[in-house]
Each structure stands twice: as structure tokens, then as C-alpha cells.
Amino acid sequence: MRIRHSRGERTFDIVNVLLMLLACAAIILPVLHVAAGSLSSTNALIHMRVKLWPVEWNFDNYKLVINNSIFWRSFRNTLFVVIVGTAINMLLTILTAYPLSKRGFRGRKLFLLLIVFTIIFQAPIVPVYIIVKSFLLINTLWALIIPAALNAFNLLICMTFFRSLPEEMFEAARVDGMDEMRILWKIAVPLSLPIMVTLILFYAVGNWNNYYLALLYVTKPALKTMQLYLYTMIAQFSMNETDGAAAAIAERSADISPQGLQMATVLVATIPILLVYPFIQKHFVKGALIGSIKE
Template structure:
């Protein structure tokens, strides 16, 4: 028997689809404009004729960006921060969440209270700067990694996931003579693959998009990460010598086109990672947020 949907159900679905399409358009339209501007000739860009399709298609902007040594130096610093920072984040998150997920740990409620306190009352900018300065981390890449080594929210998600694992597995492992480090490495972490990949994505994207820490702690031109490079290039219209010379020597280049091409090149790497861990990301985000 075919179920006949009521007018209210059809209207509700139509409204949902309309809202979702508008949301997708709000996200996609700026991105399409950036792509079309990066592939367009400078004259249409100056006249404001470019919308969602490139005019005067060319790849000159991307060619200049690929040859820009300053860009690739900032890119390399960002890759280092993402890889090392994410590894440190996961280490701190796991070794903090696993003990706190156990019921027999004395004082765990007090520790959890302190962690939650940092989520509600965050340290002001000036005390954080003083601490980083006192540790002699200014103008080093470690200033972009160590101050944010542990995210309280991500740790709580990991803790919730660890609590959902069957305690019988851990008890059986202890009976077999395994210590807690072996249990964590051989049982807890392999069973927590979805939440681990989710947290890795959270931390990696956070490091990739972080520019405020570099703006606050890094003054050395050679240590600028990619996002601070983009900030100086776009928000402050600060072209480095290589880009300025390329624009002056070519009539087929424009500052706006180079800015758009730089944004695309800086965004593509993180976009390429997501499809490979999408199913784990969704599963981990759902399971890690629900407590049994």
C-alpha cells in the first residue's frame, strides 16, 4: 500500500530543501568566485566583470604562486606545525582521557573540574603572551604548538568514547598480565579508530587555519606560517618582493588574481584530506558525543 503524504509533509520537505540549497549556495558562491577570479585575466577583474566563470582564462597567477619561494617557505612551516602539533595534541589527549575514563582513579572529578573550568574561563591574551615569553618560545615554531597542546573539548569527546568501550575487555587483558600502557596501545586505541581520526581532523584543521597565534608570538618574517602569509597578502595588501616584481614585469597579472590563486593553493591540501576520512569523521563525531 502506497502511503500518501499530506500537504504539511510536502511543504515541510520543500522548506527543508530550500533552506539546504540556500546554505549550499552561501558556501559555494564565494568559493566559485575565488576560483574564477584566480583564472581570469586582470582587465576583467579590475572592471569587476568576473562573477562565477573566468574571463580571459589563463594559469599565469598559479604559475607565479608555484614559483614563489616565500609562499613555499610558509607552506613548509605550516606543514611542520600541523604534523608535529597534531601528533602532540593526540598524545596529550589520549594520555589524559584514558585515565580519566576509569572509575577507580582517585581525584579524577577534581581534575575534570579543572579541565572544564578552562573551557568556561579562558586565560586572557596578555598572561598567555607573558607565559610564552617566559618560556623563551617567542619567534619559534613551538609557540604555535605547545600553548595549545591539549584542547579540553576534544579531550572530553575522547574520554566519552573510552567510557563506551566494554570494561570486560580491559579486565580480561589485565588478567592476562597486560599493563595499562599495553591495554591503551593494543586495545583502546585500535577500537577508537573513528574518534581518533575525528580528533586528528579537528586538530589538523585548527593548526592549518590558525593565524592569530603566529600574529601574536611570531615576528620573524622567515617563520610566518601560511595563514599569516595570507593575512599579510590579503588583509594588509602586503606583496612580497617576488610577487611585486612578477606583477611589474607582466601585463597579464594583477594583485587580486594572485591573491585568489594563493588562497586556492593554500586551501586545496586540507580539502583533499577530508574525503578519505569522511565516514570515520561522521561516525566518531556521533559516537563520541553520546554517552551510554
């Protein structure tokens, strides 16, 4: 039986579809323009003939990016921050969220109040910088990991998911002689796979795009991450500096433009995240929905 919708419901659906199409276009069109520019010739870019499709195909930009040792060094630094940082993020989140999910945990309300306080009121930049400097973390990759080791919002999501698990199952495990750590890693975490994948994605993307902390704590060229490398390249080209590494790379070929090299670098730096997301999309959507529901 076909369900009839009122005029108001049909209008609401049409407006929603149009808004979603506009949102998708606002996201996809700039990406297509960057991809087209990275594959277009210098002449086409200079004369602004590139829109959403490459003009006079040119792969020299990608050849230079792939053969650039500075790019791969920053890529390795970012990969280290993502892998190690995400592992520490998840470990601290799980170990903190599990006890806070138990209503009988002594001091639970105080800890939750302190966590919510950090969401509302963020620490100023200068005191945080002084603390990081006092621990001798300046110009180390650990300065990009330790200050952002635990995200309060992700912690609350994980805690909410743990609370949704049946307490009777944990009681049965305790009767069988399992301690809390074994219950956490043998029962709670495996049953929380959707929310775990969601949080891993949140943390990994955040660490991959971590530009602010890198700009604040890292000055050595050998420790620059991918986002800081992109910023340096764009800033050098924008100021027409020919003595920088990025400008030197562009001068190796007559058919290389600063804009094309920037676009190619941005796309290569974005590909890893784009390749990972489709494989975890199912768990991501499920975890985001379940983790956002409060009892």
C-alpha cells in the first residue's frame, strides 16, 4: 500500500533534498577543481581556463611530489603522529570511560564535572605552551601527541556506549572470577566495535589534520608534519619566495606552476584518509548513532 504524503510533507522533503544537494556541491566542486588544476598545464592555470576538468593534461606535478624527499619526510612524521597518537588516544579513552560508565564508581560525578568543565572552558595558549616547554617537548613529535592525548567529547561518547551494555553480563563475568581489566578487554571492548571504530576515525583524522599544535611546537624542518609542510609551501609561493624548498622544486620543470604543485600536494596528502574511510563507514555510522544516545 502506497502511503500518501501531505503537501507540507512533500514540500519538506523537496527542501531537504535541495539543501543536501547544495551541501554536497559545496563540498565536491572545490575538490574537483583542485584535482583538475593539479592535472592541468601551467598555461591553462595561468589563463584560468581550468574549471572542473583538466585542461592540457599534465602529470609533472605529481611526479615532483612523489620524488620530493621533503614531502615523504613530513609524511612519515604525520604517520608516526597518527599511529602512535591514535593508539594513546584510544587507550586513555577506554581506560577512563569504562570506570566512569559505572554508576557505583566513587567520585564519578566529580570527574564528570571536571571533564565537562574542560569542554566549556579551554586552557589559554601561553600556560599550555609553558607546560609543554617545561616537559622538554618543544621540537619533538610528542608535543603533537601528549597535549591532545584525551578528547573529552570522545570520552563522553565512549562512556555512553559502555553504559548501554547490559550490566547483567558483567555481573556474570565477575561471578566466573574475571577481574575488571579482563572484563574490559575481553567483553566490553569487543562488544563496542562500532564505537571503537568511530573513535579511531575521529582521533586519526584529528591527528592527521593537526596543524595548530605543529605550528605552535615544531620549528625544526626535519620534524614538520604534512599540514605544516603544506602551509610552508603555500606561504612561500604566495610571497613569491624563490629560496624556499617548495619554490626550488617548482623551478625544476618549465611546465610546473606553483598552483598546480600545491594542488597535487594537497590531493596526495588527502588520499590516505579517503582510502580508509569507505572500509569503516558501516561501523562509523552505527557507532555515531549508538554512541550519541543517552539512557
